[in-house]
Amino acid sequence: xxxxxxxxxxxxxxxxxxxxxxxxxxxxxxxxxxxxxxxxxxxxxxxxxxxxxxxxxxxxxxxxxxxxxxxxxxxxxxxxxxxxxxxxxxxxxxxxxxxxxxxxxxxxxxxxxxxxxxxxxxxxxxxxxxxxxxxxxxxxxxxxxxxxxxxxxxxxxxxxxxxxxxxxxxxxxxxxxxxxxxxxxxxxxxxxxxxxxxxxxxxxxxxxxxxxxxxxxxxxxxxxxxxxxxxxxxxxxxxxxxxxxxxxxxxxxxxxxxxxxxxxxxxxxxxxxxxxxxxxxxxxxxxxxxxxxxxxxxxxxxxxxxxxxxxxxxxxxxxxxxxxxxxxxxxxxxxxxxxxxxxxxxxxxxxxxxxxxxxxxxxxxxxxxx
Numbered sequence: 277x278x279x280x281x282x283x284x285x286x287x288x289x290x291x292x293x294x295x296x297x298x299x300x301x302x303x304x305x306x307x308x309x310x311x312x313x314x315x316x317x318x319x320x321x322x323x324x325x326x327x328x329x330x331x332x333x334x335x336x337x338x339x340x341x342x343x344x345x346x347x348x349x350x351x352x353x354x355x356x357x358x359x360x361x362x363x364x365x366x367x368x369x370x371x372x373x374x375x376x377x378x379x380x381x382x383x384x385x386x387x388x389x390x391x392x393x394x395x396x397x398x399x400x401x402x403x404x405x406x407x408x409x410x411x412x413x414x415x416x417x418x419x420x421x422x423x424x425x426x427x428x429x430x431x432x433x434x435x436x437x438x439x440x441x442x443x444x445x446x447x448x449x450x451x452x453x454x455x456x457x458x459x460x461x462x463x464x465x466x467x468x469x470x471x472x473x474x475x476x477x478x479x480x481x482x483x484x485x486x487x488x489x490x491x492x493x494x495x496x497x498x499x500x501x502x503x504x505x506x507x508x509x510x511x512x513x514x515x516x517x518x519x520x521x522x523x524x525x526x527x528x529x530x531x532x533x534x535x536x537x538x539x540x541x542x543x544x545x546x547x548x549x550x551x552x553x554x555x556x557x558x559x560x561x562x563x564x565x566x567x568x569x570x571x572x573x574x575x576x577x578x579x580x581x582x583x584x585x586x587x588x589x590x591x592x593x594x595x596x597x598x599x600x601x602x603x604x605x606x607x608x609x610x611x612x613x614x615x616x617x618x619x620x621x622x623x624x625x626x627x628x629x630x631x632x633x634x635x636x637x638x639x640x641x642x643x644x645x646x
Contacts, residue, residue: 318584384623428536
C-alpha cells in the first residue's frame with residue numbers, strides 16, 4: 277500500500293524554525309494508549325458486529341493464491357513510489373530514496389507506538405536536519421506535504437462518494453440523493469474556503485475568525501487590546517503558512533497534484549483488488565463509496581490510522597449492499613494490513629539500515645548522493 281500518512285510529520289514548526297526534540301506529555305501518551313486499545317477492541321468486535329466469525333475470515337484468507345498476493349504487493353510498492361513524488365515535490369533537494377525512508381520510518385514509528393506521532397516528529401526532524409535541511413525548509417515541507425495529502429484525499433474521495441450516492445452505490449442509505457446534494461454543497465464550500473485562504477485578504481479574514489473562535493473556546497471576553505493581540509498572532513501564523521504553501525505550490529503544483537491523485541487512486545485500486553481476491557463482487561460505485569468513507573474516517577484520526585473506525589465504515593457499506601460478511605471483512609482487513617500494518621516492519625528495517633550505515637557526527641549534504 278501507499279502510506280497511510282502520505283506526508284510524514286517533519287517537526288513542530290513555526291516561522292522561526294523547528295523544535296529539535298518535541299516532548300511527549302504524559303496525558304497525550306495515555307490518550308494514545310487508550311485510542312490504541314479502543315482500536316484493537318473495535319477490530320476484534322468486527323466479526324460479531326457484521327454477523328460473521330474469525331473462522332470465516334481465515335477460510336477466505338487461506339484460499340488466496342500467491343500470484344494474487346504478489347499483485348497486491350506490487351500495487352503497494354507503486355503507492356510508495358507515488359507518495360515519494362509528493363514528498364520530493366514538497367521539499368527541493370530531497371531525493372527519492374530519502375523520501376521513501378522518511379515515509380516508511382515515520383509511518384513505522386507512528387503506527388507502532390501509542391502517541392507515536394510525537395516520536396515520529398522527533399525522528400523525521402532529526403533525519404532532515406542530519407541531511408542539512410534548515411528549519412524553514414522543514415517547516416515548508418511539513419505544511420506543503422500535509423496540505424497536499426489532505427487535499428488529494430478530499431479531491432478524490434468527495435466526488436467519488438457523491439457519484440456513488442447519486443448512482444445508488446449505497447442502496448441501504450435512505451435519501452441518498454439528498455445526501456449527495458448536501459455533500460456536494462459541503463465540498464463546494466470547502467473548496468471556496470481553500471481558495472479564499474490562498475489570498476492575503478482571505479487568509480487575514482480567516483485569521484480573525486480563528487482568533488475569535490479561540491477566545492470563545494477559552495471563555496475570554498473580546499477586549500480591544502487582547503483581541504488585537506490575539507488576531508495579530510493568528511494573522512502572523514496563518515500568513516506564514518499561506519506564504520510557505522503558496523510558494524511551493526506555485527513551482528511544484530504539476531508534480532504534486534498528479535502524484536497525490538495517483539497515490540489515492542492506487543489506494544482505491546488496492547481495495548478493489550483485495551475485495552476481488554476475497555471473492556467479493558460488487559459494483560465499482562459501491563466499492564468507491566466504501567473506499568471514500570475509509571479514507572475520510574482515517575483523516576479524522578479518532579484512533580491510530582483510523583483503525584476500527586475505518587474498517588467498520590467500509591464493511592458497513594459493503595455488507596449493506598448485499599455482499600457476504602466473511603469475504604468482505606477478509607478483503608477489508610487485507611487492504612488495511614497492506615495500507616497500514618505492513619509499513620511498521622518494513623519501516624523499522626529501513627530505519628535500522630539507515631542507523632547502521634550512518635556515520636556518527638557526519639552531516640550529509642541536503643543535495644548529496646541520491
